[in-house]
Amino acid sequence: xxxxxxxxxxxxxxxxxxxxxxxxxxxxxxxxxxxxxxxxxxxxxxxxxxxxxxxxxxxxxxxxxxxxxxxxxxxxxxxxxxxxxxxxxxxxxxxxxxxxxxxxxxxxxxxxxxxxxxxxxxxxxxxxxxxxxxxxxxxxxxxxxxxxxxxxxxxxxxxxxxxxxxxxxxxxxxxxxxxxxxxxxxxxxxxxxxxxxxxxxxxxxxxxxxxxxxxxxxxxxxxxxxxxxxxxxxxxxxxxxxxxxxxxxxxxxxxxxxxxxxxxxxxxxxxxxxxxxxxxxxxxxxxxxxxxxxxxxxxxxxxxxxxxxxxxxxxxxxxxxxxxxxxxxxxxxxxxxxxxxxxxxxxxxxxxxxxxxxxxxxxxxxxxxxxxxxxxxxxxxxxxxxxxxxxxxxxxxxxxxxxxxxxxxxxxxxxxxxxxxxxxxxxxxxxxxxxxxxxxxx
Amino acid sequence: xxxxxxxxxxxxxxxxxxxxxxxxxxxxxxxxxxxxxxxxxxxxxxxxxxxxxxxxxxxxxxxxxxxxxxxxxxxxxxxxxxxxxxxxxxxxxxxxxxxxxxxxxxxxxxxxxxxxxxxxxxxxxxxxxxxxxxxxxxxxxxxxxxxxxxxxxxxxxxxxxxxxxxxxxxxxxxxxxxxxxxxxxxxxxxxxxxxxxxxxxxxxxxxxxxxxxxxxxxxxxxxxxxxxxxxxxxxxxxxxxxxxxxxxxxxxxxxxxxxxxxxxxxxxxxxxxxxxxxxxxxxxxxxxxxxxxxxxxxxxxxxxxxxxxxxxxxxxxxxxxxxxxxxxxxxxxxxxxxxxxxxxxxxxxxxxxxxxxxxxxxxxxxxxxxxxxxxxxxxxxxxxxxxxxxxxxxxxxxxxxxxxxxxxxxxxxxxxxxxxxxxxxxxxxxxxxxxxxxxxxx
Numbered sequence: 014x015x016x017x018x019x020x021x022x023x024x025x026x027x028x029x030x031x032x033x034x035x036x037x038x039x040x041x042x043x044x045x046x047x048x049x050x051x052x053x054x055x056x057x058x059x060x061x062x063x064x065x066x067x068x069x070x071x072x073x074x075x076x077x078x079x080x081x082x083x084x085x086x087x088x089x090x091x092x093x094x095x096x097x098x099x100x101x102x103x104x105x106x107x108x109x110x111x112x113x114x115x116x117x118x119x120x121x122x123x124x125x126x127x128x129x130x131x132x133x134x135x136x137x138x139x140x141x142x143x144x145x146x147x148x149x150x151x152x153x154x155x156x157x158x159x160x161x162x163x164x165x166x167x168x169x170x171x172x173x174x175x176x177x178x179x180x181x182x183x184x185x186x187x188x189x190x191x192x193x194x195x196x197x198x199x200x201x202x203x204x205x206x207x208x209x210x211x212x213x214x215x216x217x218x219x220x221x222x223x224x225x226x227x228x229x230x231x232x233x234x235x236x237x238x239x240x241x242x243x244x245x246x247x248x249x250x251x252x253x254x255x256x257x258x259x260x261x262x263x264x265x266x267x268x269x270x271x272x273x274x275x276x277x278x279x280x281x282x283x284x285x286x287x288x289x290x291x292x293x294x295x296x297x298x299x300x301x302x303x304x305x306x307x308x309x310x311x312x313x314x315x316x317x318x319x320x321x322x323x324x325x326x327x328x329x330x331x332x333x334x335x336x337x338x339x340x341x342x343x344x345x346x347x348x349x350x351x352x353x354x355x356x357x358x359x360x361x362x363x364x365x366x367x368x369x370x371x372x373x374x375x376x377x378x379x380x381x382x383x384x385x386x387x388x389x390x391x392x393x394x395x396x397x398x399x400x401x402x403x404x405x406x407x408x409x410x411x412x413x414x415x416x417x418x419x420x421x422x423x424x425x426x427x428x429x430x431x432x433x434x435x436x437x438x439x440x441x442x443x444x445x446x447x448x449x450x451x452x453x454x455x
Numbered sequence: 456x457x458x459x460x461x462x463x464x465x466x467x468x469x470x471x472x473x474x475x476x477x478x479x480x481x482x483x484x485x486x487x488x489x490x491x492x493x494x495x496x497x498x499x500x501x502x503x504x505x506x507x508x509x510x511x512x513x514x515x516x517x518x519x520x521x522x523x524x525x526x527x528x529x530x531x532x533x534x535x536x537x538x539x540x541x542x543x544x545x546x547x548x549x550x551x552x553x554x555x556x557x558x559x560x561x562x563x564x565x566x567x568x569x570x571x572x573x574x575x576x577x578x579x580x581x582x583x584x585x586x587x588x589x590x591x592x593x594x595x596x597x598x599x600x601x602x603x604x605x606x607x608x609x610x611x612x613x614x615x616x617x618x619x620x621x622x623x624x625x626x627x628x629x630x631x632x633x634x635x636x637x638x639x640x641x642x643x644x645x646x647x648x649x650x651x652x653x654x655x656x657x658x659x660x661x662x663x664x665x666x667x668x669x670x671x672x673x674x675x676x677x678x679x680x681x682x683x684x685x686x687x688x689x690x691x692x693x694x695x696x697x698x699x700x701x702x703x704x705x706x707x708x709x710x711x712x713x714x715x716x717x718x719x720x721x722x723x724x725x726x727x728x729x730x731x732x733x734x735x736x737x738x739x740x741x742x743x744x745x746x747x748x749x750x751x752x753x754x755x756x757x758x759x760x761x762x763x764x765x766x767x768x769x770x771x772x773x774x775x776x777x778x779x780x781x782x783x784x785x786x787x788x789x790x791x792x793x794x795x796x797x798x799x800x801x802x803x804x805x806x807x808x809x810x811x812x813x814x815x816x817x818x819x820x821x822x823x824x825x826x827x828x829x830x831x832x833x834x835x836x837x838x839x840x841x842x843x844x845x846x847x848x849x850x851x852x853x854x855x856x857x858x859x860x861x862x863x864x865x866x867x868x869x870x871x872x873x874x875x876x877x878x879x880x881x882x883x884x885x886x887x888x889x890x891x892x893x894x895x896x897x
Contacts, residue, residue, distance in 0.1 A: 102477045176622030227645040229691070236714035254713060258759055269866050270748035270771045271696060273680035275739050282749050285733050289728035297717050306712035307724050308759045310752055317700055317769040317807065329712045365759065384817050398713030422719050424711050425761070 042352035050157055054437030057149040060093060061436065062131075064145070065137045073134035078172035079198040079205030086129045087209060090169055093145065097152035099167060106182035106219045107171040107211030113151060115163040120214075121227040121410070123161065123450055125150060125443065126168035128179070128402060131272030133197060135174075136429025138436075142417070143232040144169045146440035153444060161451040163227045163302075170402045172208055178202055180405035182253060185220040228377055228450045230236055231403045233414060234431050238422020239395055246438050247385040247392035248416030249378050253404040254331040254396050255338050256291045257371035261349065263288070265358040267314060267322025279357035282312055282321035287356065291327060291348045296341065302396055303341065333370050333396035361416030370396075371404035374411030377446075381413050384445035390438055411454060415442050456653035463781075477551040492599055494886055499591040502535060503878065507579045507775025508585070515576035515869030520614035521640040521647030522766045531652060532586065532611055539594035541609060548624035548661045549613040549653030555593055557605040557893075563669040563852070564606040566887055567592060570615035570844060575639060577616075578871025580878075584670035584859070585674040586611045588882035592889060603893040613651055614843045618649045620644055622844035626851060638872045668852030670819055670892045673845045674881045675856060676873050680864020681837055682718065688828040689834035689882050690858030691820050695846040696746075696773040696838050697780050697812035705730070705799040709756060709764025724754055724757065724763035731796065732769060738783065744838055775812050775838035792896075812838075813846035818896060819855030819888075824886035832880055841866075853896060857884050 067076050067089055068082030074084060076082045085304035090109060090132065094101035099111035112122070127143025147167045154161065170179035175196045181187045192203040192213060206213050235241075240248050289307045296305040306329045313323040332338050349360030385392040395416065397403075403414050417439035420430040510524030512515050518524040530553060541553035550587035554564070569585025596603065612621035615704055617638045622631045634645040634655060648655050677683075682690050707723035731749045738747040748771040755765040770787060774780050791802030812877045820836065827834040837858065839845075845856050859881035862872040 025645070044459065103541065183709055188809065196772060236711050237716055238719040239716055242719065264508050264864075267868070269678050269841055270517050270750055271698065271746065271773050271842070272866060273746070273840070273864055274679055274681055275735070275746055277680040277684065280735075280748070282752060283731060286728040286731035286735075286749070289733055293717070293722075293725050293728075302716065304717055306722070306760070306762055307728070308712055308754075308761050309757050310724060310754045310763075311757075312750075312752045315751050315753075318748070318771050320748055321750060321752075330761050398715070400713070421708065422715055423708075423777070424714060426709070432679060 019286070050153065050159065050444065050448070052149045052153045052437065052440040054433065054440065055089060057145055057440055058433040060145045061137065061141055063400045064089060064141055068131065074131045074137050075133060075135070076129065076131040077133060077197045078130040078175050079196055079200045079208055082207065083130050083198070090129055090144065093148050094167070097148050098133055098155050099148065103210035104219045105212045105215035106179050107206045108179040108219070109169040109210040111151070111167045113155070113165040115161045117162045120163040121225060121445055122164040122166045123230065124168055124229045124406065125447060126170060126232050126402070127233060128170045128173035130172055130174050132174045132425045135425050136427055138234045138419070138429050138431045139424050140173060142234055142431060142436055142439070146232045146436070146443055149440055150447060161447070163451050165447070171211070172196065172202070172205065173402055177400060177402050177405050180402035182216055182219050183221050184405045184408040186405065187216070200342060212437055221409050221418070223409055223434070226406065228374070228411040228413065228454050229403060229406035229409070230377070230443060230446055230450065231401060231414045232443045233401060233416060234419045234429070235264065235416040235422070236399045236419055236424035238419065240416060240418040241420060241422060243393065244391070245393050246390040246418070246435065247442055249379065249382045249385065249392055249394045250373055250414035250416055251394050251396050252333050252370055252372035253401055254333045254398055255335050256366060256368045257330045257338050257342065258365040258425070259328040259330070259345065260365050261326055261328065261361050263324045263326070263358050263360045264361070265320070265356065268320045270318040270320050273320060278320055280320050281324040281358055283377045284352050284356040284358040285310065285324040285326055287352045288348060288360070289326070291352065292345060293408055295344050295348065295351045297347060301337060303330070303337050304398055305330045305341065327365065331398055333372070336368055371407040371412070373413045377411045377413030377450065380449045381415055381442060381446045384442050384449060387444060388441055390442065402418065413446065415439050415446065479788065483794040491887065492595065492601065492890070494588070494595045494879065494882040496875065496882065497580050499587055499882055500875040500878055502587045503583055504516040505696070506531060506583055510573065516579050517575060518571065518573040519575060519639045519786050520572040520617050521642045521650050525572050527649065532571055532686050535587065535590050535610070537556065537615045539590050540597050541590065541593055545652035547654045547657035549648045549651040549813055550621040550661070551611040553593070553609045555607040557603045557607070559604045562605040563610045563667060565603065565669045565892055566608045566610055566671045566848065567673065567885065567889060568610035568612060568844070569673050569675060570612045570621070572616050572618045574867045576869060577867050578869055580676045580861070580871050580873045581678065581866050582615060584676055584873060584881070585880055586610055588674045588878070588885055590860070591882055592886045593866050595886060603889070607889070613653070614638065614644070614647065615844055619842060619844050619847050624658055624661050626847045627661050629658070629849065657690055663851050665851055668848065670816070670853040670855065670896050671845060671848035671851070671855045672819070672885060672888055672892070673843060674885045675843060675858060676866060676871070677727045677858040677861045677864070678841045678866035679861065680688045682748070682858060683862060683864060685835065686833070688832040688859070688877065689884055690829065691824045691834055691836045692815055692856035692858055693820065693836050693838050694775050694812055694814035694839055695843055696775050697777050698810045698842070699772045699780050699784065699806040700809060701772070703730070703768050703770065703791065703798050704767070704803045704805050705766045706803070707762070707764055707798065710758040710762045712762050715762060720762055722762050723766040723800055726794050726798040726800040727752065727766040727768055729794045730790060730802070731768070733794065734787060737786050737790065742747035743774065743779060745779050746840055747772045747783065769807065774841055775814070777812055813849040813854070815855045816853030819853045819892065822891045822895060823855050823884060826884050826891060830880070830883055830887060855888065856887070857881050866879045
């Protein structure tokens with residue numbers, strides 16, 4: 014089905030009208046708008062405000078997975094589930110899951126959720142916004158006595174920031190070796206899962222098959238500044254960008270900073286600087302939303318009066334198109350050859366990480382966009398530059414994400430902030446998208 | 456006196472002929488050349504070869520001041536003094552000094568020498584060449600029974616690489632606080648001086664007044680590649696460059712490397728890279744031998760997936776002209792403002808070190824150049840980009856230095872090397888310059 018037709022059917026056509034929540038009205042332009050079914054934004058934002066004290070330190074929110082603050086946050090969240098009429102359980106992977114049965118016995122579940130763990134010195138919005146909005150959506154549905162055709166699963170994933178562990182367990186992508194990795198809390202993933210009430214011996218029990226999920230929807234703060242800068246309310250996420258991490262070793266020759274003339278140097282830091290500038294220029298020269306970052310730079314011998322003999326730096330390259338990643342890989346390698354030749358240095362490239370883009374489902378994007386449009390919100394389509402549990406859930410079924418603005422584009426920082434109105438808007442889009450998806454994706 | 460006339464007088468004029476060593480001949484072009492008084496190059500290079508085992512490790516020569524290898528090197532050197540008929544003593548600063556009386560009782564001394572301590576993982580030529588050549592010059596004079604008008608002092612300075620401590624004591628520039636600084640050996644300067652036979656309680660006894668030295672001459676390897684590249688045998692040193700060390704703190708804003716669009720970043724590393732390239736371009740654009748090096752770069756948080764929020768880097772700027780240092784200081788500060796404005800970052804400059812150029816005496820340069828020319832060596836005038844004990848001795852009297860080529864321009868490295876023929880040439884220039892200075896500088 015053509016996408017536009019599909020949305021029209023879902024939102025406006027006769028089938029959609031039958032499927033759409035019954036209380037509502039048609040706007041003069043023909044759009045159908047549901048008047049009564051809205052989340053309780055005040056309640057949702059009240060939860061977030063109360064949650065701000067959990068893991069709050071002088072340097073930011075510190076709710077890293079498996080830490081005491083993470084446990085406290087999970088207890089807080091379990092309480093929210095319960096007071097919202099949901100019955101939460103801890104699955105074997107340590108995720109908090111509540112299931113609301115649907116009207117059709119054999120229907121696949123609609124899954125909504127996010128995470129509550131934070132990075133070190135992070136903020137209170139990355140994760141909790143989507144987690145609490147999912148609870149609020151389920152509560153709104155329950156309070157309005159609206160029962161979906163599909164089961165609704167509300168999930169708060171464990172240890173998203175450490176590597177989307179909870180959702181990766183559902184996708185069957187966590188290995189025994191992964192379980193032995195040490196998380197930021199100092200505990201292994203294995204120990205951490207046990208600590209939060211999971212059971213690694215039963216990990217296979219949470220693994221779901223591809224195609225077993227009706228759709229997955231996640232509300233999240235943007236973490237960048239595109240929406241705020243454009244003055245838009247909602248981002249319709251096209252997917253999570255693919256990522257390639259390069260580690261580049263630049264070898265020159267360490268020599269005396271005073272006695273070596275400028276034209277006789279093999280200065281690895283000068284080469285690294287030229288490369289850093291050239292990578293930035295190359296990525297900005299081409300239209301698109303690709304990003305590249307030189308984030309880690311280690312200089313040898315790193316002494317004021319010695320020309321650097323070696324620099325090891327990293328480039329973090331991301332785009333929603335794998336083709337773009339491949340093209341810039343070529344560009345960067347060519348820059349390394351050219352700058353190496355010009356500076357008498359050698360560039361050696363290796364890769365630390367390589368993950369492919371996780372695309373949102375085209376139909377789910379249309380549903381999210383339709384919901385936002387119907388609610389009267391300004392919006393645009395955009396990739397997610399950050400990783401999310403949604404990228405793992407894309408293995409199990411159609412996936413979509415909803416972004417709301419981050420003030421100043423700041424995240425992973427104590428200065429991370431989103432306005433209450435935007436959070437409410439996002440939760441309402443999530444609610445409307447769930448309702449539309451319940452009728453439209455089979 | 457005009458410099459050219461002065462040299463002609465010293466080398467060719469009637470007064471010079473009277474003063475010049477008596478055995479010699481006039482070349483067809485009128486230059487007077489001394490035939491018999493030459494150093495024993497084989498002996499000198501034999502000493503250097505034997506010395507190569509002292510402090511030799513798998514990673515280079517490690518003869519850092521006050522280390523066991525330094526002590527072993529000093530014992531080796533004391534033995535050279537003695538077998539050369541010199542009577543060495545350890546002065547209160549720990550320098551090895553031998554004095555050969557002159558024929559005129561009230562004459563100020565001619566001082567020649569260098570050092571034998573090395574950097575970590577250094578080579579066998581930086582220091583020992585000039586130290587052993589000074590001993591060889593005194594020995595040659597003694598063997599030829601040539602007595603100078605002026606006393607000749609042969610000095611092997613202690614701890615040159617750690618900050619020209621031995622010669623700074625002569626210049627009265629070592630403070631009590633300096634004595635408490637910790638040297639690379641792990642010992643304080645105070646402890647080190649005691650260990651090598653000095654006596655810090657008597658340190659004032661080594662302090663000499665300005666004007667108390669007839670002249671100071673030091674032979675040294677170039678440590679850069681100018682002479683080798685130009686195919687020249689001798690460098691007539693114009694002085695030791697002035698040096699200014701900047702520490703520059705660049706503050707941007709750390710943010711998510713995936714979610715932050717390229718045009719919304721305040722990337723401190725990008726700013727640092729642009730600055731590094733711009734400093735290099737600026738210094739190379741202007742004719743001259745000024746050098747600038749970004750040698751130390753520390754990035755925060757230095758993580759692959761975070762846009763750097765802060766970079767602290769150093770610039771080492773050197774030139775023989777103080778005016779040039781002031782001009783580039785202005786240039787760098789302007790670059791900081793411009794690049795800061797362009798990248799949304801702030802540059803804060805501070806200075807770690809500031810030392811003025813130590814100029815060679817014009818008459819001494821002429822004598823060195825005359826000696827090199829007379830001996831038939833190709834030569835050029837050039838600054839020393841590296842620091843030397845000569846810079847301290849410039850406080851006490853006319854100073855000059857003689858450079859010989861460093862293969863590949865490499866120093867402070869196990870790959871440091873100078874050819875035996877060049878070392879012999881340098882020692883002969885030192886000998887001839889001492890003889891000329893003995894007659895010419897009063």
